[in-house]
Amino acid sequence: MRFTSFIAALVLPVLAVSAQSKTITVIVGGNSSLTFNPSSVTAAVGDTIAFQFQSKNHTVTQSTFANPCTQMTTPVEGIDSGFQPVAANATSFPQYSFTMTNASAPLWFYCKQTGHCGKGMVFAVNPTANKTFAAFQAAAEASGATASGSTYGSPAATGATGATPGASGTGAASPSASAKSSGALRVGGSAAGVLTVVGLVAGLAL
Numbered sequence: 474m475r476f477t478s479f480i481a482a483l484v485l486p487v488l489a490v491s492a493q494s495k496t497i498t499v500i501v502g503g504n505s506s507l508t509f510n511p512s513s514v515t516a517a518v519g520d521t522i523a524f525q526f527q528s529k530n531h532t533v534t535q536s537t538f539a540n541p542c543t544q545m546t547t548p549v550e551g552i553d554s555g556f557q558p559v560a561a562n563a564t565s566f567p568q569y570s571f572t573m574t575n576a577s578a579p580l581w582f583y584c585k586q587t588g589h590c591g592k593g594m595v596f597a598v599n600p601t602a603n604k605t606f607a608a609f610q611a612a613a614e615a616s617g618a619t620a621s622g623s624t625y626g627s628p629a630a631t632g633a634t635g636a637t638p639g640a641s642g643t644g645a646a647s648p649s650a651s652a653k654s655s656g657a658l659r660v661g662g663s664a665a666g667v668l669t670v671v672g673l674v675a676g677l678a679l
Contacts, residue, residue, distance in 0.1 A: 494519035
């Protein structure tokens with residue numbers, strides 16, 4: 474009886490999180506705009522944030538509040554979808570998603586395509602009253618950042634569908650990569666160019 478109660482105590486919280494979790498869809502570059510739509514979301518542990526790339530060639534790259542247009546490197550390397558080129562006549566769109574494992578602090582993201590962050594193409598998860606999305610976007614625009622490794626229409630060096638470092642970027646296989654953060658990072662793909670990241674380190678209030 475005690476063993477059964479112990480197992481129930483371990484399993485029930487996990488089932489509760491799974492039952493309540495949701496998928497939040499974010500459109501990247503909709504109508505050929507330099508936007509994430511919505512530009513910020515509220516997410517809980519277990520929720521999945523799925524980015525759908527609908528035009529041009531964009532990224533979802535993690536940064537910090539203090540440096541909105543630079544990929545986060547400390548205390549761990551931030552996630553990066555890689556460039557996701559979309560043909561002008563595309564009828565299917567690449568996707569990239571991650572699952573929240575910690576919702577204790579905001580997460581900050583931008584598009585690293587040349588000039589896009591400096592034009593306000595940024596995104597936030599769980600912004601706060603002290604660190605608002607508006608302040609983050611204003612800082613990005615003020616930076617006038619143009620840093621990028623690619624130009625419109627060009628695939629990233631890691632592969633046409635974009636992959637996080639350490640994984641092949643073909644989008645056809647399901648490789649794995651070890652995370653540089655705590656927890657496991659898994660990068661998977663399919664012929665439709667779907668990438669999923671699990672084990673994102675959240676709670677970084679930088």
